Amino acid sequence: MLEKIKETAAFIRNIIGETPDYAIVLGSGLGKLQNEVEAIHTIEYPEIPNFPQTTVVGHGGKLIYGILEGKKVLMMSGRFHYYEGYSMETVTFPMRVFHLLGIKKMILSNASGGVNPAFHVGDIMMVKDHINMMPEHPLRGKNIDELGPRFVDMSEPYSKAMIATAERIAEREGIEVHKGVYLGLQGPTFETPAEYGMVRVLGGDAVGMSTVPEVIVARHMGMEVFCVSIITDLGGPEIAFAVSHEEVLQAANKAMPNVIKLVTNLVREHEG
Ligand code: HPA
DSSP states (O other): OHHHHHHHHHHHHHHHOSOOSEEEEEOTTTGGGGGGSEEEEEEEGGGSTTOOOOSSTTOOOEEEEEEETTEEEEEEESOOOGGGTOOHHHHTHHHHHHHHTTOOEEEEEEEEEEOSTTOOTTOEEEEEEEEEOOSSOTTOSSOOTTTOOSSOOOSOSSOHHHHHHHHHHHHHHTOOEEEEEEEEOOOSSOOOHHHHHHHHHHTOSEEESSSHHHHHHHHHTTOEEEEEEEEEEEOBTTBOOOOOHHHHHHHHHHHHHHHHHHHHHHHHHOOO
């Protein structure tokens, strides 16, 4: 496993030749951030040794290396979800590689279902904490001490400094943002009304099918993490609207300009 990560990192380092400031995982909500970056190198996943391959025909996935707001960023366009059938090791393999490339900061985005009654479709939530309810833990198994400790401190899963900077930016730019807890379930079904109710009872503000494994592995290696979530639908025991993938994408698209404004300013202004 470690050898594979090293081989993949060496391959990418050979191409980009320098250490990026940020890794950015483009989930639903940040896709168009690709257009903001001055791309220097684009590497398709099938070209990268040991890199997982996407299951979607025609969407091979790629890493984009370039400059965003004067900072060096490595963007992952096309992420891997547990519900697609990948192992947790595969889902989080890119984070391992990012760490070996020397990247210290990671920004992720996702779409989620809001269960906090104050939320509306299209709202933006900065993730301040998460609850891991995925059925498999990405750090289960023999620990690779070279990458991080056996028992991982999770007292600050999402960087308080990055959240504080993002809050200042949101206020200055007039972007309304929430802060909340993201609860990760495996999917691929959206939740039943009772399950949305459970998420709320357990302390979640939003529920989704990604991010949690990536963040755990990033924290295992000491990376600083920021995550922004777009509330694309609402759920609860008394709410029985149907949710579709199309609606999720539509809501994410609507919020995207503000999410992009938040993230580009954060990349420029966050020191650390
Ligand atoms: N549940 C889980 N994942 C999601 C949702 C949801 O309601 N919306 C977008 N991703």
